[in-house]
Amino acid sequence: MNCALKLISKSMQINLSFIEKDLHAVGISQSMNGIENHLTKWVQAFAAYVEAEDTHIRLLIDGSLVLDSEIQVLPDILFFLTQIQENVMDKVSETMNVIYEEVEGGILIPRVRNHIIKELISLSVTFSDYSDLVEVLTICHDETKCNEKFIENTSDESVWLKTWIMENSVT
């Protein structure tokens, strides 16, 4: 079993590659509204990821984040983590802006599709940078409890998140 944080992260990566594939099907089996909808759900999953991250940061839960540098860098690392988290959301906004500004009448021409894919890849790279950092700065002491808290309970959010993870768990 993987903890919720890892499951959400994996699905977020996979979902971005699905969106990229879907872009090639716009006008055939997909619409631009569908793409926007996927991105909105991705943001929703990201919010869940950030919430899960907060409860996994090593120092915050048990003080086990030991840094052996002579200089105290932890506050800087945490500040950096917050900023890179904001960068992820900036990348989402940039992707949405390309969609709003360049797609006309729901018709996706190859040039605009390229621009959207470029933004999606940039988003994916930024998110991977972020999630790699999160991975080394976090720890999960009890995966069962973690999953119960975020994806295995009956709240609307958890039910939605669990369904979304299942839909985005295979490449």
Added chain:
Amino acid sequence: MPGFLDDIYELEHPIDVMYLMHKVYMKHSESVENLSRSTQNGGDFELLTIQLTEWLDHIYYHTDTEDLYMTGPLKDKELHDGRMPLKENVIEHDIIRDSGKIASDSIVNINTISPISYFSIKDVLSMEEKNHEILMTKVNAVEAELEKMLGDSKLDDTFRRHLYNQIVALKVAEYDHFENEEAFVLPMIKDQMTKLQQLECVEKLLFDEKSENSSWIYDFIETNLNQREADLLISLKEEINKNVG
């Protein structure tokens, strides 16, 4: 105007060779993009380096030669939306060169610059720390700590995904440029250049007189076309040989 993947049946004007060249270049960039994507899961990095270098050699020669012999002699003409095609063309060439340099620098510096630099830690920390000396001390400390925590494997992944991102950006810049050039610059060439002037320009685009192997561009283009399109190129070469001294 044919799309980049469409078959080309004739070259009405010598400068229409650009359709063949653009088609081959786009096919090559897509192949490099796919290779780069595959290197994120263990693909052939050496082959990627070779193909990326080949792509950049071609695109740099192509843009430099266009600036000198193709758009250089032309007179710019304002479009209905206020844009100036030749000015835009030069700007697009610079964007391609800059994007190409970013990708090639990544490859060249693979053993000397740590992938941690992709995190732009200095930019982020400078938002809080204004004293340069303290800032650099903090940046070095954070970089060192994160390098240690992430480890070689994750840092290698970081490098590969950022390179992929750079390659996609280059391909998109190239695509936009080719499309604009075909739509706005080629008609100006046909208006302003005689057939002989076009042939002279095409000769420069296809043959690198400064190289020991002057036909390296021509050979690459011809090899990557289907037979009918290659025949069009061969006929054009014969016409160049006949008319350009």
